[in-house]
Amino acid sequence: MVRTLYGNDYAIVYNGEVYNTDELYGPLKNAGFEFETTCDTEVVLYAYIHYGVDFVKKLNGIFAFAIWDGGLNTLLLYRDRLGVKPLFYSIGNNTLVFGSEPKVLFAHQGFEPCVDLNGFREVFGLGPARTPGCGVFKGVCEIKPGHYGLFSRDGFHTARYWTLESIRHEESYEETVDKVSWLVRDAIKKQMVSDVGVCTFLSGGVDSSIVTAVASLYLDEKDNVLNTFSFDFKGNEKRFMASAYQPERDAPYAHPAVPQTLCFSFP
Secondary structure, eight states, X not given: OEXXXXXXXXXXXXXXXXXXXXXXXXXXXXXXXXXXXXXXXXXXXXXXXXXXXXXGGGOOEEEEEEEEETTTTEEEEEEOTTOOSOOEEEEETTEEEEESSHHHHHTSTTOOOOOOHHHHHIIIIITTSXXXXXXXXXXXXXXXXXXXXXXXXXXXXXXXXXXXOOOOOOOOHHHHHHHHHHHHHHHHHHTTOOSSOOXXXXXSSHHHHHHHXXXXXXXXXXXXXXXXXXEEETTHHHHOXXXXXXXXXXXXXXXXXXXTEEEEEEO
């Protein structure tokens, strides 16, 4: 998306969802911004133009995006607080290439995928996890969760805009239950804002069951039905091996109990 405002060109490449666009839309509209679409991409771009580089602190969502600021001749890369959406980049010959996965960088002319000693350490020492900021391949980096990067004639540098903080817990048991319950329900409801139908993957575990229960009640208030999907692997009932990561199979807990639930079996 490209916009020209105040004599400067702005462009955004965006991947993600912002759950509080309604909260941002009103003040931006009152500030004189004219919207041509109903998508959150335009809201994000206008919010940057209006509030500046640190506007990302106002966003509630999961995202990875790049903004070109023609007035500052600067490219900015942003990633959400917990790094749900990936954002990789590489710099060479005064050129920055970025994408949501490393193979996007490999498509750039002159970029050859190569794994060095540090990459092998990541694969064999930490895999399938990675050190935050590391792209495994030589010369490939990653914008860390809760960070943004700026690329200009002065070079490239990153800044942290958010970090998880530990604070003293002084609420009572009852207050804690009420607060956690509200936070969970509020988070689920905000993520159900969509232009298309919403469904859930139901494994039978505690987390997916809670999400499904809250989402189902929310849609029931709107006279809609939540579709849930579960999957299993062919022969898993015979070949399954318990581990610390997965002590038992999901299938017995996720067995369809209502017609709206579908199960898929992968060979």
